[in-house]
Amino acid sequence: xxxxxxxYTYQNTGVDLKSADILSKLLAxxxxxxxFNDFAGTFAHPALPGFRLVATxxxxxxxxxxxxxxxxxxxxxxxxxxxxxxxxxxxGAKPLFFLDYLAVHKLxxxxxxxxxxxLNNLLCRYDCALLGGETSExxxxxxxxxxxxxxxxxxxxxxxxxxxxxxISAGDIVIGLKSSGIHSNGFSLVRKLYADRKxxxxxxxxxxxPTEIYAESILKICAEKLVLGLANITGxxxxxxxxxAVPNGFCAVLDKTSLPKLPVFNLLxxxxxxxxxxxxFNMGAGFCIIAKQKNVQRVxxxxxxxxxxxxxxxxxxxxxxxxxxxx
Numbered sequence: 001x002x003x004x005x006x007x008y009t010y011q012n013t014g015v016d017l018k019s020a021d022i023l024s025k026l027l028a029x030x031x032x033x034x035x036f037n038d039f040a041g042t043f044a045h046p047a048l049p050g051f052r053l054v055a056t057x058x059x060x061x062x063x064x065x066x067x068x069x070x071x072x073x074x075x076x077x078x079x080x081x082x083x084x085x086x087x088x089x090x091x092g093a094k095p096l097f098f099l100d101y102l103a104v105h106k107l108x109x110x111x112x113x114x115x116x117x118x119l120n121n122l123l124c125r126y127d128c129a130l131l132g133g134e135t136s137e138x139x140x141x142x143x144x145x146x147x148x149x150x151x152x153x154x155x156x157x158x159x160x161x162x163x164x165x166x167x168i169s170a171g172d173i174v175i176g177l178k179s180s181g182i183h184s185n186g187f188s189l190v191r192k193l194y195a196d197r198k199x200x201x202x203x204x205x206x207x208x209x210p211t212e213i214y215a216e217s218i219l220k221i222c223a224e225k226l227v228l229g230l231a232n233i234t235g236x237x238x239x240x241x242x243x244x245a246v247p248n249g250f251c252a253v254l255d256k257t258s259l260p261k262l263p264v265f266n267l268l269x270x271x272x273x274x275x276x277x278x279x280x281f282n283m284g285a286g287f288c289i290i291a292k293q294k295n296v297q298r299v300x301x302x303x304x305x306x307x308x309x310x311x312x313x314x315x316x317x318x319x320x321x322x323x324x325x326x327x
Contacts, residue, residue, distance in 0.1 A: 008193060008271045037244050039090035039232050040155075042162065052157050054093035058083040059150040061235075063187040066194075066208060068146060071111070075210045076149065077118035079184045082211035084153040085126065086232040086287065089215050090245070092162050092222035093155030095126050100133035104147040107137055115149070126215055128153070161222050165229045165247045165290075168314055172228060173296050174242070174252050176311035177217075177303055178260045179286030181209040185235045186280040189272065198271050207264055214287045217303040221289065226299050229290035233282040240279075242288050243323040246314065251322040252290070254312035260284040278325075285311060 042052040060067070060079045067076045080100070088095060100119065102112065112135065120130045142148065182190065187207075194204045221227050229245035242252050262284045269277060277283060288311060291299050300308045312326070 008189065008198075009273075009276050039087040039230075039234075039244065040093065042091055042093075042157075044159075048156075050159055052091070052093075052159055052162065054088055054091045054155040054157055055153065056084045056087040057150065057152045058087060059148065060184050061187055062191060063184050063208070064149060065146055066191065066204070068111070070208075071114070072208065073114045073118045074122075075208060076115055077122050078210040078213065080119065080149055080151045081122050081126070081128075082213045083184055083234070084151045085128075085213055085215050086211070087234070088153050088155045089218040089222075090163075090230040090232055091155075091157055092219070092230075093157035094219060095123075095128035095153055095155045095215075097129040097131045097154055098123055099131050099152045101150045101152070102133065102135040102147055103142050103149075104135060104137055105139050105142040105144045107135065112147070126213075157222075161225065163222065163227045163230050163245075163290075165245055168228045168247055168250055168290055170250070170314055170316045171293065172290055172314040173293055173310060174254060174312040174314065175289040175291060175296065175299055175303070176258070176285040176309050177214055177287040177289070178212075178307035178309070179233070179262070179282045179284055180212040181262060181264045182207050183211040183234070183282055183286060185282070189280060190268070193268070193271055199267070203267060209264075212286050212306070214303075214306060217306060218287070218289075220302050221299055224298070224302075226295040226302075227289050227291050231288040231290075233285050233287060237279045237281060238283060238285055238288075239323040239325075243321045245288070245290055246321040246323065248320050249317055250314050251317040251319075251324060252312055253315055253324060253326050256283075256325050256327060258309050258311055260307060260309065290314065 040054045040056045042054050044052055060076065063079065064076060085095060123130050190207050193199050231242045231245040233241050246252050265281060265283055289299055
């Protein structure tokens with residue numbers, strides 16, 4: 001068993017997080033965008049005084065491959081909406097409209113229409129219009145019986161409802177919201193385990209649980225101005241994402257023992273080292289909230305459907321924004 005712990009890493013499956021980090025730093029240096037490290041981009045326009053437009057774009061990653069194979073259209077739709085909407089709400093924004101981009105080997109009307117119908121139905125639940133999109137047929141680029149899907153979401157937020165990380169101070173509390181499982185990050189590693197028969201069919205199907213959507217609770221919390229920072233725990237794991245919600249000079253100190261115990265992560269831990277698990281997966285925390293101590297009880301009450309838990313606290317730091325575990 002120990003050899004598998006050393007063998008299975010995200011990088012060995014072809015995903016290099018270090019290279020991604022280097023690219024991000026290069027782009028941040030050259031683009032000099034105020035939005036670069038944020039989960040969603042905000043845009044002020046004179047036609048909308050007192051408001052900001054907010055935009056996100058994301059896809060499902062390689063999780064889409066087993067979902068297409070099994071025709072799990074509702075899971076595909078929920079994953080695509082969640083990957084965009086969970087980023088959008090980090091700016092406190094309500095969704096307005098969505099566009100999709102589908103890259104296919106060959107147009108298969110039954111499969112694509114099933115997916116788009118499920119996508120439209122889900123977006124309607126969040127009062128978000130599916131405006132349309134683009135389908136690109138690329139047989140020389142996309143494998144047979146596979147397609148890729150990306151989404152683009154635009155929302156709107158009042159300027160005074162955007163969480164302001166600059167108001168974070170030592171002693172503020174980090175609250176975690178339970179994930180539904182792996183969500184849509186780390187699937188190159190999960191698929192490798194399945195291909196090598198470390199996971200059986202039943203275990204692999206359980207890893208495909210749809211990504212949790214936190215919009216209803218988070219938007220209510222933002223409307224009541226109860227939060228200072230929000231983090232969608234997406235690619236790169238807990239620490240790399242939560243530090244995006246922390247200002248320079250402060251650090252989020254988190255308690256691993258407070259994380260919900262999800263069977264899927266216990267299963268994967270038989271083959272993947274602990275440090276690699278925490279660099280790759282959400283480990284049970286799908287979303288994080290930073291709030292003043294006086295507002296914690298109200299936040300816990302509003303977010304009760306997501307099994308909220310006290311995850312940690314904010315301390316002063318001599319370095320740039322950071323996050324660490326207290327072990």
